[in-house]
Amino acid sequence: MTRLGYGEEMRRWRVARYRECDRLENADLSHTSATFITAGSKAEGLTCYLESDHDYLIVVKNVICLEAGINLYSIPDDLQVYRMDTHVYPGHCRLVLERLTSRCHKIIHNALCDNGNGDVLLSSSLLLDEISSHPRYTGQRGIVRHKCVGPSLPLTILGSMHRDNVPALRCLCPSVLHRWAARPRHWPSPVIVQKVVTLGAILTPVGFKGSEFKHMEWRINFNSGEAELVSNLNDIQAKVYVILKMIIKDIIKPTNKEITSYILKNIVLWQAERNPQTRFSAYSLLHWLHDGLRELRTAIAKKHMPYYMIPERNLMEACGINNKLHRKWVADITDMLEEGPGVILRLEKIRKAIVGSPEPMLWYSKKRMELEMLCLETMKRIAECRYENEMLNYSDFVQKSIGFRRKEVLIEVRQRMIQEGCSVNDLNDILDAMLQ
Template identity: 85%
Template sequence: MTRLGYGEKMRRWRVAGYREFDRLINASQSTSTLSTAGSKAEGLTCFLESDHDFLFLLKNVICLEAGINLYSIPGGLQVYRMDTHVYPGHCILLLERQTSRCHKIIHNALCDNGNGDVLLSSSLLLDEFSSEIAYTDQLEVVQHKCVGPSLPVTHGGIWHADQVLALRCLCPSVLHRWAARPRHWPSPVIVKKVVILGAILTPVGFKGSEFKHMEWRINFNSGEAELVSNLNDIQAKVYVILKMIIKDIIKPTNKEITSYILKNIVLWQAERNPQTRFSAYSLLHWLHDGLRELRTAIAKKHMPYYMIPERNLMEACGINNKLHRKWVADITDMLEEGPGVILRLEKIRKAIVGSPEPILWYSKKRMELEMLSLEAFKRLAECRYENEMLNSDFVLNSIRIRRREVLIGATTNDPGGLFCK
């Protein structure tokens, strides 16, 4: 796993790299704050291994749960009150205080509920955000159909990104309930940090609700990224292997089972068990424990959300009876197979059965290319801020030259054809 790029050192390096990228981008952002989210923020995927998830947090807007005094909020912020009398982990937003300076996309998403209240529609805001992205993006960017709260785009035919608009949210009661749970993990210092990082709202309602076009989902992206970064090496690798199993063996076609469900399984494992039990010798034990939890979640169609247990992540997930029986049977077969289940995963199988020298050679080349790609990513953000000419930038040109050298050397001196595969 370490040679494939999932070791502790590489994970920490990725997290630091994407945080620096966010800092450089936000130096020139005026209406929103960008943050890398998902597996990239957690350092658990290579540069082009999966989509890049980006959150755009609108400035000058804040959403409050019931009980927070409006007069404690600075006057320059537009304020919405959260009505949480909907499905757990979701809310409806009612305009509490308007400001003279209002985001255009926010203004266009306001509507009247017929009772004199002004509501902020999640579906209308998503439509406005989609139109704005389509208007401002360059020609080489292809925009795809919305998936949940995200707007997927493809840059240059190879680089995929999911863009999500979000609003800042103050819901201390939810975070304090989470923090007060008895636990083995994380430490009190990390618990306090997660509480401080707070919550956001994303424009997506509960799938089974007739009012989903008005509903918003409560998320804890920054806090969850902090939690994942504090998983130990074995817990992180269990999470990665579970994701590989979903992608290579289970193969859901309509996101009936997502990596987010697997993340929650691993977080529950970490909270409920002493950290001393997670060692290199117990990796397969925790992998099988995770598979058993997944099988139970599918069989019962129930997986409590780690931050808000009342929210069922499997509710309205779209698993029909045929898939239900098949996936339960498939996971049962994997559990009965024992340790050999990891040999079903092509990437890991090649690393295990391959000769040490070619695998080590491949690992070094792949990691260097990823480092060069992320350094170029950061430099592009820096040049954008400094308004420099990208084609003449010395650092970018040096990265391009070195990347070309690595690729040429890799294709001409590839032991066993590993790199080409």
């Protein structure tokens, strides 16, 4: 797993680089109406550069959403305020306009609607429609935009980088976070618990799938807090999470996101909270992998998985698993549990790493990790140039040096591939294949 790029050192290096890129990007875009935050597996450091989508939260400035009980007059006057009506499915809310400001974003203004009872609500589906049709979103070259998926506005950049942009609003819901913090637990430490509380929450424009009024509802999320939690998982817990994701992708293969990596993340977070950290060692990896598979089987069988931050919310509710898939996946996971450690060999990446010769595998691993580091350093340097010079400087010496070294590594890889009988010549194809 470490040679494949999932070791603790590489994981923490990725997290630091993405956080630094976010800091530079937001410093450069301080005059804009939103803050950009890397989220998902990239923020957690658990995927290679092109291995999965790049998830970004676009948090609208000058807007705040409050749970009941928070005094409106404690909120600065320049913030537009919405009150959270949580009389809906757990973990969701409707947003009732509480206070307008003179600087109301046009996109948000166009998503307001009257509920017929004298209240003005902010519609989640109308907001997504407004953003997806905005000229700044539709008019950029080299970018292909795709149909909305939940709260996400997916796009592809230059044919190879897939990105999910998720609009979000800041949210103050201290009672929810304090209930989470007050739970008895083995993990994380009180210091990390307090940090997660201070990181707060956001709302994303997606309602509960089974709700008649989902177009008006918003989902409560704790992306920054969850990224902090995942970054504090130990090496074994993180690797269990990665292997579970591989099992879903390579063996279970859901076609419509009936089972997502988010469910697996919650399984691992519950494991960590409920068990002493001393039980998670290199010798117990397969034990916890099997424990995670059993939890997944139970979640599918009962269609129930409590959300780690708000246990009342069932992540499997209205997930779309029909009876045929239900029986198949329960049987498949049962077979994997009976297979024991051999289930690992079903996973292509791990199987190749195990059966491959040690020297070529180690050489390839070093080259792949160096290429990923160079790509992330390029991304960071581009952000630095924009921040320092207010423009992208293609003549920058550092960028040229990184690009030169990246080409050297790719030529070296191509030469070895040719020696071993492979006919791939395009360096960009090699780069994409190695970083997926």
